[in-house]
Amino acid sequence: xxxxxxxxxxxxxxxxxxxxxxxxxxxxxxxxxxxxxxxxxxxxxxxxxxxxxxxxxxxxxxxxxxxxxxxxxxxxxxxxxxxxxxxxxxxxxxxxxxxxxxxxxxxxxxxxxxxxxxxxxxxxxxxxxxxxxxxxxxxxxxxxxxxxxxxxxxxxxxxxxxxxxxxxxxxxxxxxxxxxxxxxxxxxxxxxxxxxxxxxxxxxxxxxxxxxxxxxxxxxxxxxxxxxxxxxxxxxxxxxxxxxxxxxxxxxxxxxxxxxxxxxxxxxxxxxxxxxxxxx
Amino acid sequence: xxxxxxxxxxxxxxxxxxxxxxxxxxxxxxxxxxxxxxxxxxxxxxxxxxxxxxxxxxxxxxxxxxxxxxxxxxxxxxxxxxxxxxxxxxxxxxxxxxxxxxxxxxxxxxxxxxxxxxxxxxxxxxxxxxxxxxxxxxxxxxxxxxxxxxxxxxxxxxxxxxxxxxxxxxxxxxxxxxxxxxxxxxxxxxxxxxxxxxxxxxxxxxxxxxxxxxxxxxxxxxxxxxxxxxxxxxxxxxxxxxxxxxxxxxxxxxxxxxxxxxxxxxxxxxxxxxxxxxxxxxxxxxxxxxxxxxxxxxxxxxxxxxxxxxxxxxxxx
Numbered sequence: 037x038x039x040x041x042x043x044x045x046x047x048x049x050x051x052x053x054x055x056x057x058x059x060x061x062x063x064x065x066x067x068x069x070x071x072x073x074x075x076x077x078x079x080x081x082x083x084x085x086x087x088x089x090x091x092x093x094x095x096x097x098x099x100x101x102x103x104x105x106x107x108x109x110x111x112x113x114x115x116x117x118x119x120x121x122x123x124x125x126x127x128x129x130x131x132x133x134x135x136x137x138x139x140x141x142x143x144x145x146x147x148x149x150x151x152x153x154x155x156x157x158x159x160x161x162x163x164x165x166x167x168x169x170x171x172x173x174x175x176x177x178x179x180x181x182x183x184x185x186x187x188x189x190x191x192x193x194x195x196x197x198x199x200x201x202x203x204x205x206x207x208x209x210x211x212x213x214x215x216x217x218x219x220x221x222x223x224x225x226x227x228x229x230x231x232x233x234x235x236x237x238x239x240x241x242x243x244x245x246x247x248x249x250x251x252x253x254x255x256x257x258x259x260x261x262x263x264x265x266x267x268x269x270x271x272x273x274x275x276x277x278x279x280x281x282x283x284x285x286x287x288x289x290x291x292x293x294x295x296x297x298x299x300x301x302x303x304x305x306x307x308x309x310x311x312x313x314x315x316x
Numbered sequence: 317x318x319x320x321x322x323x324x325x326x327x328x329x330x331x332x333x334x335x336x337x338x339x340x341x342x343x344x345x346x347x348x349x350x351x352x353x354x355x356x357x358x359x360x361x362x363x364x365x366x367x368x369x370x371x372x373x374x375x376x377x378x379x380x381x382x383x384x385x386x387x388x389x390x391x392x393x394x395x396x397x398x399x400x401x402x403x404x405x406x407x408x409x410x411x412x413x414x415x416x417x418x419x420x421x422x423x424x425x426x427x428x429x430x431x432x433x434x435x436x437x438x439x440x441x442x443x444x445x446x447x448x449x450x451x452x453x454x455x456x457x458x459x460x461x462x463x464x465x466x467x468x469x470x471x472x473x474x475x476x477x478x479x480x481x482x483x484x485x486x487x488x489x490x491x492x493x494x495x496x497x498x499x500x501x502x503x504x505x506x507x508x509x510x511x512x513x514x515x516x517x518x519x520x521x522x523x524x525x526x527x528x529x530x531x532x533x534x535x536x537x538x539x540x541x542x543x544x545x546x547x548x549x550x551x552x553x554x555x556x557x558x559x560x561x562x563x564x565x566x567x568x569x570x571x572x573x574x575x576x577x578x579x580x581x582x583x584x585x586x587x588x589x590x591x592x593x594x595x596x597x598x599x600x601x602x603x604x605x606x607x608x609x610x611x612x613x614x615x616x617x618x619x620x621x622x623x624x625x626x627x628x629x630x631x632x633x
Contacts, residue, residue: 136358165371188363310519
C-alpha cells in the first residue's frame with residue numbers, strides 16, 4: 037500500500053517535471069532561435085527543414101548587421117534617453133514620495149488622490165496632445181521630447197512612499213532637531229534606507245524605457261535621433277536590405293542589455309513584481 | 317501631535333547641546349513645511365498636468381474638430397467624428413479584433429499560468445530555474461520579440477512550420493492570410509504574458525495558509541477537490557486582478573501587431589491603438605484619432621471603476 041503511494045508520488049512528480057521542461061523549452065525556443073539564426077550562413081537560413089545549429093558559426097553577421105544601419109548612434113541615443121530618464125524619474129519619484137510620507141500639508145491627502153488618478157489615464161490617450169505640446173515647445177526629434185514627457189512618476193512615488201512610511205518616524209524627528217532640512221533628510225536618511233526599493237525601481241524603469249517603442253516612433257523623424265527599438269524596426273521595414281540572420285543579430289544588439297539586467301537581478305525583479313502587484 | 321513631541325525633545329536637546337538651532341514656532345514651521353511640500357511635489361505635478369491630465373481635456377476638445385495637425389485652422393464638426401466612428405466598418409472590425417485578442421489571450425494565458433503556478437507551488441528541484449525561464453519573455457524588448465516571431469512564422473523557412481509538419485499540417489501563410497494574422501499575434505501575446513501571470517499566481521498561492529491544505533488532506537479531499545474547493549476560491553483576488561490588468565494590457569496592444577503585420581491583411585489583425593496611431597500619424601486625422609483616444613480612455617476607466625466596485629463584492633477571501 038505504502039509502496040504504491042510512493043511510486044504514484046514519484047510518477048506524479050516526474051510528470052510535473054516533464055510538463056515544466058516542455059513549457060520551458062517552448063518558452064525558451066524563440067531565444068534559442070534568435071541566437072542560432074544570427075550565426076547562420078546565407079544558405080542555411082533558406083533550407084527546410086531548417087538547421088538547428090550552423091555548420092560553421094558566422095560571427096561576422098554581427099559586423100554586417102552593425103554596419104547595415106547606424107547602430108552605434110542608436111545605442112548612444114538609447115543610452116542617453118534611458119539613462120537621463122531613469123535618473124530624472126527616480127529623482128522626481130523620491131521628492132514626491134518623501135513629501136507625501138514626511139511633510140505635513142493641508143491638502144496632502146487630496147493631492148495624493150489626484151496623483152493616483154493619473155494612473156487611470158493610459159499613455160496611448162495622450163499621444164496626439166503630447167505631440168502637439170512638444171511641437172509648441174520645439175522638442176520634436178530632440179532628446180528632451182523623448183525623455184521629459186515620461187519622467188513623471190505615480191507608481192514609483194507610491195512605492196517609495198510606502199518604503200519611507202515604514203521607517204521609524206523618530207529618525208526624521210531627531211534629524212530635524214539636529215537642524216537638517218527636508219532635502220537633507222531625504223538624501224541622507226530616506227533614500228539610503230530605501231536603497232533596495234530605489235534599486236529595483238531603477239531596474240524596472242531602465243527596462244521599460246529601453247524597450248519603449250511607440251513614443252520614440254512618433255517623436256523622432258530623422259535617423260540620427262532614433263532609439264534602438266525604432267531603429268531596429270526601421271531596418272526590418274526594408275529601409276535596408278539584409279537577411280534574416282542579420283536581422284536576428286541586430287535584434288540581439290537591442291536585447292542583450294535587457295537580458296543582462298534581467299539575469300543579473302532576476303530574483304529581485306520577479307519578487308518585486310509579485311510584491312508590487314499584491315500591494316498595488 | 318508629533319510636532320509637540322518634537323518641540324519637547326528639541327527643548328531637551330537644546331539644553332543639552334546648546335548649539336542646536338532654536339525650535340521654530342509652530343506656525344512658521346507649518347508654513348515652511350507647506351512651502352517644502354509644494355517645492356518637492358511641483359516637478360511631478362507639473363509634468364503630470366502637462367503630459368497626463370491636460371491631454372485628456374485636449375483630446376476631448378480635438379475630437380470635435382477636423383484637423384491635420386499642421387494647418388492653423390481647425391474645422392468645427394461637433395459630434396461628426398463620433399458619428400463617423402459608429403458608421404466606420406474598420407472601427408468595428410478593429411474593436412472586434414481587439415476584444416478577440418483580449419479574450420483569447422487572457423483565457424489561455426491565465427489558464428496555463430495557473431496550472432504552471434500550481435505545479436511550481438512546492439519545494440522542488442529546479443523550481444527557480446523553471447520560474448526564471450518562463451518569466452524571461454516578460455521584459456524582453458517587444459520589437460525584438462516581433463522580429464524573432466516574424467521569422468518563426470515564416471511560411472517557407474520558419475521554425476513553426478517544422479512543428480506543424482510533425483503534426484502533419486501545412487503552414488498557413490500567417491501574415492498574408494486574413495484568418496491567421498490575428499491568431500499569430502495572439503500566440504506571441506500568450507508567449508509574452510505567461511510568465512508574468514504565473515509569477516502573480518505564485519504570489520497569490522503563497523498567501524494561502526498551509527493549515528487549510530493540511531485540513532483538506534486530513535478530511536481526505538482529492539487533489540481535484542482541493543484545487544476547486546480550496547485553492548481556486550481563495551485565489552480569486554489574484555485571478556480578478558490578473559483578468560483586469562490583462563484585459564487592459566490587451567486593449568493597449570500596439571508594438572507586436574504594428575511590426576509583425578501592420579494590421580493587415582485588410583485590417584484583419586488591426587487593433588485599437590494601432591488604428592488610432594494610423595489615423596493620427598499616417599493619415600493625419602487628428603480629430604478622428606482623438607475621438608478614438610477618448611473612447612479608449614472611457615472604456616479603460618469604466619473597466620477600472622468596475623474593478624474597484626466588484627473587487628469588494630465578488631472576491632472571496
